[in-house]
Amino acid sequence: MAxxxxxLEAWGIFVGALVIGVVLTSVFWxxxxxxxxxxxxxxxxxxxxxxFNVEKPNEFITFCDKVDGAxxxxxxxxxxxxxxxxxEKNLIVMNLLCKKFNLSLSYGSFGVKCEGKI
Numbered sequence: 001m002a003x004x005x006x007x008l009e010a011w012g013i014f015v016g017a018l019v020i021g022v023v024l025t026s027v028f029w030x031x032x033x034x035x036x037x038x039x040x041x042x043x044x045x046x047x048x049x050x051x052f053n054v055e056k057p058n059e060f061i062t063f064c065d066k067v068d069g070a071x072x073x074x075x076x077x078x079x080x081x082x083x084x085x086x087x088e089k090n091l092i093v094m095n096l097l098c099k100k101f102n103l104s105l106s107y108g109s110f111g112v113k114c115e116g117k118i
Contacts, residue, residue: 057118060101067093079103080115 064071064081103116
């Protein structure tokens with residue numbers, strides 16, 4: 001048995017379908033009409049990430065982690081390892097770290113710190 005809709009229900013279905021159609025069309029046009037600037041930027045980003053090689057100083061980071069230190073480094077050769085506790089044991093271990101990586105040792109209220117450029 002076929003269902004009959006009242007006039008109000010029929011208008012509701014029509015308006016709902018119209019809204020859905022407008023939304024879907026807008027989304028479709030937004031995807032196919034990406035500006036050339038955005039495409040160019042995306043292409044440059046892809047090329048930049050392919051040619052840019054980030055090498056982590058794994059040996060330095062591992063050594064700093066073993067002494068429970070916080071390591072900071074950058075791609076220009078800066079290295080820093082900070083241990084909060086400035087005990088005699090940490091001073092000796094950090095002195096070894098500093099000599100191994102040719103960094104300068106300093107200590108004070110912040111703890112023990114090895115830093116410098118390699």
